Amino acid sequence: SFFPPKLFKRQTLCDMIPLVHSVSVDLNNDASLVIDIPDALCERDKVKFTVHTKTTLSSFQKPEYSVQRQHEDFIWLHDTIVETEEYAGLIIPPAPPKPDFEGPREKMHKLGEGESSMTKEEYAKMKQELEAEYLAVFKKTVQVHEVFLQRLSSHPMFRKDRNFQIFLEYDQDLTVRRKNAKEMFGGFFKNMVKSADEVLISGVKEVDEFFEQEKNFLLDYSSKIKDATAKAEKMTRSHKNVADDYNHISGALNNIAADNNTAFKKHLEKCAEVFEKLRKVEDRMASDQELKLTELLRYYTRDIQAAKDLLYRRARALADYENSNKALDKARLKGKDVAQAEENQKQCLQKFDKLSESGKKELTSFKARRVVAFRKNLIEMTELEIKHAKNSVSLLQGSIEVLKSN
Amino acid sequence: MAASSERSPPPFPDSEEPELLEDSDEGADAFTGTSISEMDSPSPDSTRPPKDIFNEPPEDIFSDPLSNINSEPQKKVDAKIPSPSSDEAIDLFSDPLDDDSEVMSSPEVQNPMPDLLNEPVEAPKSDVLGEPPVHRNAARQQDVFEDPPKSSSKSSSVKKAASAEMFGDDDDEEDLFKEPPNVVTKKPQPSGPPVDVFTEVKSDVKVKPQVKDDPTDLFAEEALTAPAPKPSAGSSSSRTNGVHSEEQDLFSEATVELSLDSPRNDRKNKDAVKPSVSAPAAPVASSSSKAPSKTLEELEEEESEDKFDLNISITNPEKVGDGMNAYMAYKVSTQTSLTMFRSKTFTVRRRFSDFLGLFEKLSEKHSQNGYLIPPPPEKSILGMTKVKVGKDDPSSAEFVERRRAALERYLQRVVSHPSLLQDPDVREFLEKEELPRAVSTQALSGAGFLKMLNKATDAVSKMTIKMNEQDVVSGRTCSQGCFDQRMKAWQRWQDAENMLQKKREAEAKLLWANKPDKLQQAKDEISEWEAKVTQYEREFERISATVRNEVIRFDKEKARDFNRQVIKYLESLLHSQQQLIKYWDAFLPEAKAIV
Helix, strand or coil: CCCCCCECCHHHHHCCHHHHHHHCCCCCCCCCEEEEEEEEEEECCEEEEEEEEEECCCCCCCCEEEEEEEHHHHHHHHHHHHHCHHHHHCCCCCCCCCCCCHHHHHHHHHHHHHHHHCCHHHHHHHHHHHHHHHHHHHHHHHHHHHHHHHHHHHCCCHHHCHHHHHHHHCCCCCHHHHHHHHHHHCCHHHHHHCCHHHHHHHCCCCCCHHHHHHHHHHHHHHHHHHHHHHHHHHHHHHHHHHHHHHHHHHHHHHHHHHHCCCHHHHHHHHHHHHHHHHHHHHHHHHHHHHHHHHHHHHHHHHHHHHHHHHHHHHHHHHHHHHHHHHHHHHHHHHCCCHHHHHHHHHHHHHHHHHHHHHHHHHHHHHHHHHHHHHHHHHHHHHHHHHHHHHHHHHHHHHHHHHHHHC | CCCCCCCCCCCCHHHHHHHHHHHHHHHHHHHHCCCHHHHCCCCCCCCHHHHHHHHHHHHHHHHCCCCCHHHCHHHHHHHHCCCHHHHHHHHHHCCCCCCCHHHHCCHHHHCHHHHHHHHHHHCCCHHHHHCCCCCCCCCHHHHHHCCCCCCCCCCCCCCCHHHHHHHHHCCHHHHHHHHHHHHHCCCCCCCCHHHHHHHHHHCCCCCHHHHHHHHHHHHHCCCCCCCCHHHHHHCCCCCCCHHHHHHHHHHHHHHHHHCCCCHHHHHHHHHHHHHHHHCCHHHHHHHHHHHHHHHHHHHHHHHHHCCCCEEEEEEEEEEECCHHHCEEEEEEEEEECCCCCCCCEEEEEEEHHHHHHHHHHHHHHHHHHCCCCCCCCCCCHHHHHHHHHCCCCHHHHHHHHHHHHHHHHHHHHHHHCHHHHHCHHHHHHHHCCCCCCCCCCCCCCCCCCCHHHHHHHHHHHHCCCCCCCHHHHHHHHHHHHHHHHHHHHHHHHHHHHHHHHHHHHHHHHHHHHCCHHHHHHHHHHHHHHHHHHHHHHHHHHHHHHHHHHHHHHHHHHHHHHHHHHHHHHHHHHHHHHHHHHHHHHHHHHHHHCCC
């Protein structure tokens, strides 16, 4: 097989840590519970993450341990948290997206098929590209899974979650548990997720100014960030295409040079070299852009959705409360089941208040987090852009000199 | 490039060189022997020698410092093919090898020579003179007389060796007959004897020494029949006998006077002449080998020195008309100091079909001469339709811009081709206010010749920055036409030779059969065919030289163009990167100010 299951060593993952922080800042500050994903294994379609925990909390059995988890385990954890009523007033960290190795896999397939028709150099080059692409996807998916766990671990409520602990500690396969959970929670989740926007927009009259503002802002922001994400993806893809094109040009020039036997040959080879170098720079730039900007946008698209879900839940609670009010009035009118209705109303109000209160806190801290993350990433990306552009400039200047002198 | 099968016309210089040298050796040997033809090629009709010859002559021409060609080979070539009469005189001394007649025959050159040569020449039998220049098969002697100066200095490599080849071929009898004709052979080169001198200089062929002898002999001998000159001529590597040297001196001076356009050539000639005159074969050989390389440099220098001042720019694409009848009119502005134009700067409006029409006219006129006519940009139905329809999107603007740039490049290529520039059609295109509408402009295919480069072009066109290499590529297809022309010319020549052979055989038969009445007729036919053969041979060599020139020029231009384009592209990349830095630098403080 093309990719033997590779275990990415800690060293290679070290450069991912900045990635982690790029999305959510300061998630590992609290030493009482530190989580990271130092290694990952890719077997066929499945990625097995090594989740490593270091903790001083007494609730955990051991101070340090590692377990193997699959993507589905993360989803299970996320879903159970979402379904937990207690967390209704919290922004639940968005679930990591499924690892998507479709791109590299397709390329690998193409490479395998075309092996006989390619020259050795072409094959080696394509293999190299493929590996790079694979590694990039890998890095991204590890990062996003890691961030998810770290969001949980850094949140005062979530870190205490029983399921979270199981997830971190349970040294056996979680598959069985997952199945059970699915049966239990069935369709709740789906109902919740469906069309939160509709409810918010069409729905209840907002009593709290803060939430009114938040609602409007989040709705607007959500559509804008979706748009920005799409554009950033397009831009990153274009840069990748440019790098690809440079690659083709370089290869083509080398091919011509191979057939050529005049002084022109050297020249062609020089040109091919230039394009190869340009390709490398462009490639780096594309991947840096992706990590710093596109990934950031993607993440916040999901996070915004999580915030919107919170608003939705609160709106639901408000609706429930209003319904309970109406029911109470009706009960009072009828003179029947008043106590029950009162109790119901009280509970609804309680819930609503709770949601509102925690929601406010959550949303405020969410905003702060978001602003900091954007600032950090944009600065880093800008600095990288400048660095790459300066590299390009000196590369181009040098190349032009060389070509002119020929 | 032309196929290099033995049956095909001689391949171009590159591949031919080694062969040529070998041949020349043979030739030399042949000369020392009594009858060159015997030793040489087994069959007169063997294609091989001709092939070599072809290779050599062109080079000789090019390398010959004497050649007048220097600056404008093509033009001279056209003028060159001299009339038979002048040929005669010249032919005596002209080296069959120096088949690059185009180069050779410059009217100027002819003048001094003929005078000198004609007198003694007249004396000999008319036969000798009258006979058409012997083609290779004819006499080895021709080789002897080979024209050293192949005027087409343009070509860098002087493969004089060709002459040697000629040695290989001859028939015995032919030799006798051919001596004078040999000389005559294709080269109308007036520079007979001088030719010899220069031949030595030029070619690597050892034959040279013999060559020298021959002219002398011719002069001295009334009887052309005697192959004697040859043996004596070939006797040693010593190129000059006393007799020779005198004549050579005469001629060399004369030839020097004829001189070339540039002083450089003069110098070169003189240099070339001196060693050849005095030195034995060895030095001559070395100088001759030097000459070729000099010629190349010289050629290059000439090109740069003689670069005319003519700038063309195409601007202002404007849509004229409406709907499907609309077209884009481009402003073609010319700035020049050349006197052949009516004024120093002028502007006309041209549309795309005008460019295509120009190409057609030029093709008709020149491609059969073996010129490489630069191809115009391709037709694009989709692009133009968009423009016509008035779609104002960036893609149609891009299309127009690309076409404008391509047209500009096309015109620049046309005018940088020295012979095409002289064409009145080109001038008219640049100057005339209104051009008659070119109606028969078919869509040109010009598909990429090099697959690789096409792949690259596709990749590049995806990018926002345009890089236009297609012109370079499509030019390649044009070169095929040139080679085809050359093949045709060669074929014609071969056919004529075959015919001549048959005629001779017929004559021989008649002699045996003793039918004097028919004999005369046979003789007439033979002369007729000999003339044809010579003519075709000459034509062929002319075309070969032209094509070679063209290919070399084309290659150089291509390399230059390519380089220029790549540099331009990189510079634009550089510019955009620098702008990027500017923008990002401006953004950075903003990012830092996020709260």
